[in-house]
Amino acid sequence: MSADAYKPGLEGVPATQSSISFVDGKQGILEYRGISIEELAAKSNFLETAYLLIWGVLPTQEELDEFEHEIRFHRRIKYRIRDMMKCFPESGHPMDALQASAAALGLFYSRRDLENPAYIRAAVVRLLAKIPTMVAAFQLMRKGNDPVQPRDDLGYADNCLYMLSEQKPDPLAARIFDVCLTLHAEHTINASTFSAMVTASTLTDPYAIIASAVGTLGGPLHGGANEEVIAMLEEIGSVENVRPFLQQRLQSKAKIMGFGHRVYKVKDPRAIILQGLAEQLFEKFGRDQYYDIAVELENVVAEELGHRGIYPNVDYYSGLVYRKLGIPTDLFTPVFAIARVAGWLAHWKEQIEQNRIFRPTQIYTGQHNVAYTPMAERLTASL
Numbered sequence: 001m002s003a004d005a006y007k008p009g010l011e012g013v014p015a016t017q018s019s020i021s022f023v024d025g026k027q028g029i030l031e032y033r034g035i036s037i038e039e040l041a042a043k044s045n046f047l048e049t050a051y052l053l054i055w056g057v058l059p060t061q062e063e064l065d066e067f068e069h070e071i072r073f074h075r076r077i078k079y080r081i082r083d084m085m086k087c088f089p090e091s092g093h094p095m096d097a098l099q100a101s102a103a104a105l106g107l108f109y110s111r112r113d114l115e116n117p118a119y120i121r122a123a124v125v126r127l128l129a130k131i132p133t134m135v136a137a138f139q140l141m142r143k144g145n146d147p148v149q150p151r152d153d154l155g156y157a158d159n160c161l162y163m164l165s166e167q168k169p170d171p172l173a174a175r176i177f178d179v180c181l182t183l184h185a186e187h188t189i190n191a192s193t194f195s196a197m198v199t200a201s202t203l204t205d206p207y208a209i210i211a212s213a214v215g216t217l218g219g220p221l222h223g224g225a226n227e228e229v230i231a232m233l234e235e236i237g238s239v240e241n242v243r244p245f246l247q248q249r250l251q252s253k254a255k256i257m258g259f260g261h262r263v264y265k266v267k268d269p270r271a272i273i274l275q276g277l278a279e280q281l282f283e284k285f286g287r288d289q290y291y292d293i294a295v296e297l298e299n300v301v302a303e304e305l306g307h308r309g310i311y312p313n314v315d316y317y318s319g320l321v322y323r324k325l326g327i328p329t330d331l332f333t334p335v336f337a338i339a340r341v342a343g344w345l346a347h348w349k350e351q352i353e354q355n356r357i358f359r360p361t362q363i364y365t366g367q368h369n370v371a372y373t374p375m376a377e378r379l380t381a382s383l
């Protein structure tokens, strides 16, 4: 195979066919099942959107009620999962705790029955229901407290926010959190979804699939950037410092977190909505000290890098929203995961319906016919 065929990072290489979502990176369009993200953010909610993504159609009221009811019923986690999480080091990152706990769920539901729609539905319900409870359980247990119990009187987003922020959510805050989940639910064949699809293509169980996707999402080039953005804004510290900070970053060829995207060459449509949500929250609950720095950085990056299509991505303004909602910084990426479970599950279902194991090829750059060197004759490797 010619080396020209190799595309680092698989840029532009179609790896699947999918009807779940669509991105036009030049025009800044994102659709789930053909419906624009702006319309879903305004009119839908996370659970309805999850249903749409996974089953391909908007549910009737009856179908949605049943789905919500099933999820509400499955929110609690087994005491053995909680006991396992108690043994995790408090200093560990919540994404690692989530990855381990998601994988551990598979120990309880290991019988695979991929041909059976009831098995698929049960796994979908369980994962959507339990992932937020697991994130919240680790958050409380690392502080030495008992894990919070989900509240049956609260809807999906309200309950998540209640468990994560440890306070009864204000209705506007809960609605905004719900929109955040909808915005993060799906994004075509991004790195974590691809990871989920590769794992799914071996016909393994959905808990292993979600665990591999969580591991992939956590990296700073992907979902982990939302946490890094806040660290960066804190480091900048003041609006006056934005320009010198950017110059120094560009000189050292370091990335500006929350900017740039493989597909979008304009501002990510989700970043536009998230910025609006941040402003709504600031109006009601007071402005975040880092917001002005963020806006100035966006302007200065546009001057310097806009001509190269480098603009804010979904991770840029989400952290400012989560901070105002009272969510600790190292839970920002787990919150992303809570939402993206919907997209990963939709791709799992689609993958097994059209499955062929992922097994690409490589261009070998090593040697051939190398003689084995006996230990006594080996030179110290110059590392």
Ligand SMILES: CC(=O)SCCNC(=O)CCNC(=O)[C@H](O)C(C)(C)COP(=O)(O)OP(=O)(O)OC[C@H]1O[C@@H](n2cnc3c(N)ncnc32)[C@H](O)[C@@H]1OP(=O)(O)O
Residues within 6 Å of the ligand: 009, 220, 221, 222, 223, 225, 254, 255, 256, 257, 258, 259, 260, 261, 262, 263, 308, 310, 313, 314, 315
């Ligand atoms: C949910 C999400 O995953 S959204 C993305 C979250 N990630 C981030 O915010 C991290 C910062 N951004 C990035 O690292 C990248 O833009 C990515 C990973 C998102 C996309 O990566 P790729 O498509 O592979 O682009 P790549 O990293 O090769 O960048 C292409 C060029 O643009 C530059 N560039 C891309 N993003 C940035 C950035 N944030 N800051 C400065 N320069 C950048 C690169 O340095 C590179 O320049 P070069 O051609 O002179 O070497």
Ligand SMILES: O=C([O-])CC(=O)C(=O)O
Residues within 6 Å of the ligand: 186, 187, 188, 189, 190, 191, 261, 262, 263, 313, 314
């Ligand atoms: O599509 C991507 O590469 C990353 C992204 O924005 C997402 O996963 O939401």
